[in-house]
Amino acid sequence: MLPTRRHFLQRISAWVGTAALVPYWNTAAGRSLQRALVDISDLTPGETATDETFWYQVKQAYTVSPQILNLNNGGVSPQPLVVQEAVERYNRLSNEAPSYYMWQILDQGREPLRAELADLAGCSPEEIAINRNSSEALETVIFGLRLQAGDEVVLTKQDYPNMINAWKQREKRDGIVLRWLNFEFPIEDKAAIVQEFVNAFTDKTKVVHITHLINWIGQLLPAREIALEAKKRGIEVLVDGAHSFAHFDFKIPDLECDYFGTSLHKWLCAPFGSGLLYVKKEKITGLYPLFGAPDPDSSDIRKFESLGTRSFAIEQAIGQAIQFHHMIGAERKFARLHYLKNYWAEKVVQFPGVRVHTSLNPEFAGAIALISVDGKTPEELASYLMSKHRIHTVAINWENIHGVRVTPNVYTVTRDLDRFVQAVKEFLSF
Numbered sequence: 001m002l003p004t005r006r007h008f009l010q011r012i013s014a015w016v017g018t019a020a021l022v023p024y025w026n027t028a029a030g031r032s033l034q035r036a037l038v039d040i041s042d043l044t045p046g047e048t049a050t051d052e053t054f055w056y057q058v059k060q061a062y063t064v065s066p067q068i069l070n071l072n073n074g075g076v077s078p079q080p081l082v083v084q085e086a087v088e089r090y091n092r093l094s095n096e097a098p099s100y101y102m103w104q105i106l107d108q109g110r111e112p113l114r115a116e117l118a119d120l121a122g123c124s125p126e127e128i129a130i131n132r133n134s135s136e137a138l139e140t141v142i143f144g145l146r147l148q149a150g151d152e153v154v155l156t157k158q159d160y161p162n163m164i165n166a167w168k169q170r171e172k173r174d175g176i177v178l179r180w181l182n183f184e185f186p187i188e189d190k191a192a193i194v195q196e197f198v199n200a201f202t203d204k205t206k207v208v209h210i211t212h213l214i215n216w217i218g219q220l221l222p223a224r225e226i227a228l229e230a231k232k233r234g235i236e237v238l239v240d241g242a243h244s245f246a247h248f249d250f251k252i253p254d255l256e257c258d259y260f261g262t263s264l265h266k267w268l269c270a271p272f273g274s275g276l277l278y279v280k281k282e283k284i285t286g287l288y289p290l291f292g293a294p295d296p297d298s299s300d301i302r303k304f305e306s307l308g309t310r311s312f313a314i315e316q317a318i319g320q321a322i323q324f325h326h327m328i329g330a331e332r333k334f335a336r337l338h339y340l341k342n343y344w345a346e347k348v349v350q351f352p353g354v355r356v357h358t359s360l361n362p363e364f365a366g367a368i369a370l371i372s373v374d375g376k377t378p379e380e381l382a383s384y385l386m387s388k389h390r391i392h393t394v395a396i397n398w399e400n401i402h403g404v405r406v407t408p409n410v411y412t413v414t415r416d417l418d419r420f421v422q423a424v425k426e427f428l429s430f
């Protein structure tokens with residue numbers, strides 16, 4: 001539910017109040033964004049999605065290059081200036097006396113941060129471990145589960161390489177058996193996807209690995225529906241939420257999973273090298289930590305945080321990214337991201353030989369989409385876009401997925417996408 005105008009205004013003054021020490025909010029761009037937030041407070045997410053004036057203000061909160069048009073937010077996202085400033089402030093403070101400021105002062109921020117992340121994720125703080133990225137979170141689970149030789153894991157050829165490699169390592173080391181699914185995306189039929197997973201389940205299946213949003217092509221999998229089928233059969237559910245968290249508007253427990261990992265430097269726009277691991281309360285005891293902890297059988301989620309020395313500046317600045325995310329609002333953010341994807345995709349698909357390989361339906365996709373041009377390789381299109389138009393995308397060649405991935409973000413405006421659409425048109429006669 002959207003906050004009422006009064007609540008929204010109260011929230012804005014609270015952000016600005018608590019951010020009184022944050023230089024960005026006292027700049028002209030910061031004040032202008034505050035006014036724009038008040039202006040859109042009566043609009044629905046759908047109405048806000050098309051309000052370019054508002055999104056231009058959001059763009060000013062970032063420091064993205066006006067020379068390079070970055071349409072590869074499917075890799076990693078830039079941080080708004082408030083987040084960058086926080087990293088720098090905390091880092092400078094740490095350098096005044098590292099072991100004092102990091103371990104005695106900044107460290108005190110971890111529990112409040114855990115609570116804020118839990119609020120965002122919709123779970124208990126006792127189910128959130130703060131770490132550095134999705135790989136760390138998911139590999140904690142992949143290597144921490146107590147599996148025996150012969151136990152089966154269901155996963156797909158379209159999962160992320162780090163996770164696939166981790167599972168293959170367990171296969172080699174422990175003799176577990178990997179059961180592979182291979183999808184032809186896009187698919188706009190939830191039941192068909194669920195059925196493929198169910199067909200792969202046997203009485204030896206112990207775990208299902210679900211990539212919530214397939215990074216290569218932007219397909220959203222019905223994680224909750226797959227998880228419910230898995231649960232009926234006593235199968236544990238691990239969700240790779242690297243690209244779904246803070247992109248789609250959902251809470252982790254909605255997915256009915258046991259484990260969930262994400263990178264906060266993707267759609268939350270938190271500092272590079274920040275992530276989280278969710279472990280359902282009753283599953284914590286049975287999961288080994290990746291880095292040894294005093295009691296590996298402990299039921300305390302903090303046993304997954306024995307990472308050694310890391311940047312407390314990065315960790316603490318996650319708080320500013322959460323505030324920025326709330327300021328835009330999860331519903332508004334998703335509506336805008338989906339609008340932007342469809343804005344360009346509906347135009348380029350009209351051009352002869354151009355194909356869009358991602359659903360335009362918000363139940364199956366968000367901001368990430370893949371296109372191809374008949375007779376051209378993904379590399380040819382991606383390098384043309386960069387060399388002739390300074391548009392940064394990425395060529396994808398993974399299993400049965402071939403094309404150029406295009407991913408806008410909240411700082412992208414439709415004028416940027418017009419530039420991209422025009423560049424694709426020119427490529428066709430190049």
Ligand SMILES: Cc1ncc(COP(=O)(O)O)c(C=O)c1O
Nearest residue numbers: 133134135136160215240242263
């Ligand atoms: C689906 C998916 N899982 C996991 C990862 C790993 O993320 P990180 O490099 O932040 O650990 C990525 C990275 O792009 C991804 O797309």
